[in-house]
Amino acid sequence: xxxxxxxxxxxxxxxxVLDWMNTKPEFHKGTYLYSAPLKHQKYLELPNPREWHPTDxxxxxxxxxxxxxxxxMADLLKKHRSFRLFLDICVRCGAxxxxxxxxxxxxxPKNMPVLRAELLRSVYxxxxxxxxxxxxxxAGARDLDENVLKExxxxxxxxxxxxxxxxxxxxxxxxxxxxxxxxxxxxxxxxNVQWVIEPASNCFRTGNHLGxxxxxxxxxxxxxxxxxxxxxxISIETPINRKGAEILFVAPSADYxxxxxxYTLLGYLMLFHEIDLDYTWSAYASEGGNxxxxxxxELTKSLNAKIYxxxxxxxxxxxxxxxxxxxxxxxxxxxxxxxxxxDFLEEPVSPVTGTxxxxxxxxxxVHICEFTxxxxxxxxxxxxxxxxxxxxxxxxxxxxxxxxxxxLEEPRYIIxxxxxxxxxxxENTIRERTFCCGSGAGLGADENLEMRLRGGFPRANAVKxxxxxxxxxxxxxxxxxxxxALPPLLDYWVPGIGVCGVHELLGNALIMEGExxxxxxxxxxxLIEEEAVEDV
Amino acid sequence: MTSEILFFRSLFRNDKAELKxxxxxxxxxxxxxxxxxxxxxxxxxxxxxxxxRFFTEPVAPCIIFLQNIDGxxxxxxxxxxxxxxxxxxxxxxxxxxxxxxxxxxxxxxxSDYFVLFLVLGITISGFLMRHFYKVxxxxxxxxxxGILIFKPLTITDIGLIFYIHIFLVSILFAYFPxxxxxxxxxxxxxxxRNLKNDSRMKRHIxxxxxxxxxxxxxxxxxxxxxxxxEAGLPVEKKR
Numbered sequence: 001x002x003x004x005x006x007x008x009x010x011x012x013x014x015x016x017v018l019d020w021m022n023t024k025p026e027f028h029k030g031t032y033l034y035s036a037p038l039k040h041q042k043y044l045e046l047p048n049p050r051e052w053h054p055t056d057x058x059x060x061x062x063x064x065x066x067x068x069x070x071x072x073m074a075d076l077l078k079k080h081r082s083f084r085l086f087l088d089i090c091v092r093c094g095a096x097x098x099x100x101x102x103x104x105x106x107x108x109p110k111n112m113p114v115l116r117a118e119l120l121r122s123v124y125x126x127x128x129x130x131x132x133x134x135x136x137x138x139a140g141a142r143d144l145d146e147n148v149l150k151e152x153x154x155x156x157x158x159x160x161x162x163x164x165x166x167x168x169x170x171x172x173x174x175x176x177x178x179x180x181x182x183x184x185x186x187x188x189x190x191x192n193v194q195w196v197i198e199p200a201s202n203c204f205r206t207g208n209h210l211g212x213x214x215x216x217x218x219x220x221x222x223x224x225x226x227x228x229x230x231x232x233x234i235s236i237e238t239p240i241n242r243k244g245a246e247i248l249f250v251a252p253s254a255d256y257x258x259x260x261x262x263y264t265l266l267g268y269l270m271l272f273h274e275i276d277l278d279y280t281w282s283a284y285a286s287e288g289g290n291x292x293x294x295x296x297x298e299l300t301k302s303l304n305a306k307i308y309x310x311x312x313x314x315x316x317x318x319x320x321x322x323x324x325x326x327x328x329x330x331x332x333x334x335x336x337x338x339x340x341x342x343d344f345l346e347e348p349v350s351p352v353t354g355t356x357x358x359x360x361x362x363x364x365x366v367h368i369c370e371f372t373x374x375x376x377x378x379x380x381x382x383x384x385x386x387x388x389x390x391x392x393x394x395x396x397x398x399x400x401x402x403x404x405x406x407x408l409e410e411p412r413y414i415i416x417x418x419x420x421x422x423x424x425x426x427e428n429t430i431r432e433r434t435f436c437c438g439s440g441a442g443l444g445a446d447e448n449l450e451m452r453l454r455g456g457f458p459r460a461n462a463v464k465x466x467x468x469x470x471x472x473x474x475x476x477x478x479x480x481x482x483x484x485a486l487p488p489l490l491d492y493w494v495p496g497i498g499v500c501g502v503h504e505l506l507g508n509a510l511i512m513e514g515e516x517x518x519x520x521x522x523x524x525x526x527l528i529e530e531e532a533v534e535d536v
Numbered sequence: 537m538t539s540e541i542l543f544f545r546s547l548f549r550n551d552k553a554e555l556k557x558x559x560x561x562x563x564x565x566x567x568x569x570x571x572x573x574x575x576x577x578x579x580x581x582x583x584x585x586x587x588x589r590f591f592t593e594p595v596a597p598c599i600i601f602l603q604n605i606d607g608x609x610x611x612x613x614x615x616x617x618x619x620x621x622x623x624x625x626x627x628x629x630x631x632x633x634x635x636x637x638x639x640x641x642x643x644x645x646x647s648d649y650f651v652l653f654l655v656l657g658i659t660i661s662g663f664l665m666r667h668f669y670k671v672x673x674x675x676x677x678x679x680x681x682g683i684l685i686f687k688p689l690t691i692t693d694i695g696l697i698f699y700i701h702i703f704l705v706s707i708l709f710a711y712f713p714x715x716x717x718x719x720x721x722x723x724x725x726x727x728x729r730n731l732k733n734d735s736r737m738k739r740h741i742x743x744x745x746x747x748x749x750x751x752x753x754x755x756x757x758x759x760x761x762x763x764x765x766e767a768g769l770p771v772e773k774k775r
Contacts, residue, residue, distance in 0.1 A: 017642060094633075
C-alpha cells in the first residue's frame with residue numbers, strides 16, 4: 001500500500017489529456033471490484049450467469065449484448081423522465097468537476113461527474129438523438145463497443161451515488177441516477193460485483209446482509225444484553241418476532257455484527273428499556289440496509305418488501321428505523337412507492353411524548369434520530385453530558401440522510417445534548433455539501449481499498465482540520481457503511497480519531513433508573529481519561 | 537426554484553477545490569462562472585426583449601422603457617446598450633474558460649464551442665450593424681413585419697450585415713431543439729429542483745410499479761423453522 005504522501009503525489013486536478021473518448025480503461029489493482037460469485041448470480045436469477053473477472057479480455061458477454069444494452073436504455077428512457085432530462089440538458093459548465101471526492105482523491109478526469117455521465121451520454125447521443133446519428137463525434141457521440149462497456153463498469157463502480165455533485169449543478173443533474181442507470185444496464189448483460197450481489201443474495205434468503213440465521217440473531221442480541229448488564233447493572237430484555245407490539249424496530253445488520261456499530265446497538269437497547277418502549281425486532285426483516293439499491297429497482301423493492309410485510313404480520317402500529325445511510329434513502333424515497341400503501345399501519349405518534357411524526361405520515365416509518373431528538377426536546381430523558389467528556393466530537397453528515405432526507409439538525413441536536421465538546425468541520429464539507437466516506441454504494445470491498453482511501457481523502461482532510469484546530473478525537477455519524485469505512489480511512493489519513501454512532505453517545509450519557517455507578521463508557525473504557533486521574 | 541432560475545442559486549455557492557502540499561485540500565469561493573453565466577443570460581433576455589420593437593406595432597411601452605434603461609449611458613449616438621457590452625464580455629469569459637482551464641477544456645465538445653461562436657457572431661454582427669455599418673431600420677422592420685404576416689417584401693438595399701445577422705440567428709433557432717440549448721426548458725423540469733422532498737409524508741405513485749419476486753415470510757419460516765423453534769422464537773406453523 002502506498003503512503004499518504006505518495007498517494008497524493010499521483011493526484012493532479014488539472015488533467016493534461018485532451019481527449020477522453022478514445023482512452024481505454026485500465027483495471028489497476030486496488031481500484032476495481034471483483035465480479036459476483038456464480039452461486040449468488042444464480043440464486044438471484046441474474047442475467048447471463050457465469051464465472052468471469054474484470055481483468056479478463058473476454059467478459060463472456062451474450063452475443064447480442066449491444067442490442068440488450070440499447071433496448072435496455074430505450075426502456076429506461078421511457079421509464080424515467082429524469083434520465084432523459086439529465087442526458088439532454090447538461091451544458092458542460094464544469095461546476096461539478098471538482099466536487100466529486102473520487103476526482104479530488106484520484107485526479108482521474110473520468111471521475112469528474114460530468115465526464116462520468118458523458119460516458120453514458122455519448123452512447124445515448126449516438127443511438128437516440130438526431131444530432132448524434134448525423135454528426136457523430138462532432139455532436140459528442142460515440143459507438144458502443146466492449147471498451148465502452150468496460151469503462152462503464154470501471155467508473156460506475158467508482159461512484160458512491162452520494163449526490164454531492166447534484167447540489168452544485170445549476171440544473172440539479174443527479175449523477176447518482178446516471179450511475180444507477182449505468183449499473184442497471186450492466187446488470188442486463190451480467191456484469192455485477194461481488195460486494196453488492198452477495199449481501200443482497202444473503203438478505204434475500206436469511207433477511208440480512210451477513211446471512212445471520214434467526215437463532216444466531218437472537219444470540220447476538222442476548223450477548224449485547226449481557227454486556228449492558230455489566231455496564232449498567234440492569235437486566236434488559238429485547239423481544240424478537242413478538243406479535244402485537246406497538247412498534248417494529250429495524251436496524252442495519254452491521255449494528256449487531258460489526259464494530260463500532262455495536263455500541264450504537266447498545267445505545268438503542270438502553271434507550272428502549274429506559275422509556276419502556278413497546279417494540280419488537282424481527283428476525284425475518286432483520287436488515288434495514290438494502291444492497292439492491294446499488295443494483296436495480298427490482299432488487300431494491302424485493303428486499304424492501306420484507307419490512308412492510310413483517311409489520312403487517314406482527315400487527316404493529318408503526319415502524320422505527322436505526323442509524324443507516326442508504327437504508328434511509330430506500331425508505332424515505334422509495335418504500336412507500338414500491339411496496340405501499342401502508343394502510344394497515346397508523347400515523348406514527350411517539351408513545352412517550354405524544355408528538356405525531358407528520359413528516360412520516362404516509363410511509364409510517366420514523367428515523368431514530370427524529371424519535372430521540374423529540375424525546376430530548378420534551379425532557380423525557382435524563383442525560384449526563386460529562387460522561388462523554390473525553391470525546392471531542394465532530395459530526396459527519398452521511399450522504400443519504402443529509403442529501404436525500406434533509407436530516408441535518410436532529411443528530412446535531414442529540415450530540416449537543418449528550419456531549420460538551422462539539423466542533424463542526426468547515427461548512428463546505430458538511431450538511432448538504434458533506435463529503436462521502438468513499439465506500440458507499442457497494443464499493444466497500446477490500447480489493448477496492450486504494451480507491452476507497454482516495455475517495456475518502458476529502459472527508460479525512462476536513463477531519464484533520466478540526467483535529468488540528470480543536471483536538472477533535474471522535475467522529476460521530478449515522479450510517480453503517482460510514483462506521484465500517486471511516487475507521488481504516490481515518491487511521492490512514494489522520495491517525496488517532498475514533499468513529500461512533502450518535503446513539504452510542506446517547507447511551508453513554510443516558511442516566512437509567514436503577515443503574516449502578518457508571519465508571520466505563522459503552523466501549524468499556526474508563527469515563528475519565530487516565531492522564532486526568534494522574535493529575536489528581 | 538425561482539431563485540434557481542432567475543439567479544442561478546446553485547452556481548452561486550460554487551467553490552473551487554485545490555490541492556496544496558501541506559494543507560491538503562483547500563476550498564475557495566468561485567463566483568466567476570456564476571457571474572459570467574448570469575451576465576450572459578440576463579443580457580440575452582434584455583436584448584431579446586429589445587428586439588421586440590422590430591416585431592410589434594405599436595411597440596409596447598415596457599419595451600421602450602427597457603430600451604431607455606439599457607441605453608441610459610448615452611455614449612455616442614445611437615446610444616451604447618449596457619446589455620450589448622455585458623453579453624460580449626460574458627461570452628468572451630465563457631469561451632476563455634473553455635480554452636484555458638484544463639478540466640473544462642477536456643469536457644468541452646465541438647458543439648459547446650459551436651454555440652458560443654454562433655452567439656458571439658450574432659452579438660458582433662448586431663453590434664456592427666448598430667454602430668458601424670448602419671442599416672435602414674425602417675426597412676428592416678418592414679421586412680420582418682412582412683415575414684410575420686406571410687407577405688414577405690423584397691428590399692435589396694439593406695446592407696449585407698443585416699443578412700449575416702439574420703442568417704446566424706436562423707441557424708441558432710434551427711439548431712436549438714437538437715442541442716444542449718434545450719437546457720432553457722429543461723431547467724424547469726429537473727426533478728431534483730422542482731419536486732418537494734416529501735416522499736414520506738405523501739405517497740407518490742409509480743405508473744410502472746410491477747410486482748417482483750419476494751422471499752415471503754412463509755418461505756423463510758419454512759427454511760428456518762427448526763432453528764426458530766430451538767431458539768424459542770415464535771412460529772406460525774408447527775411444521
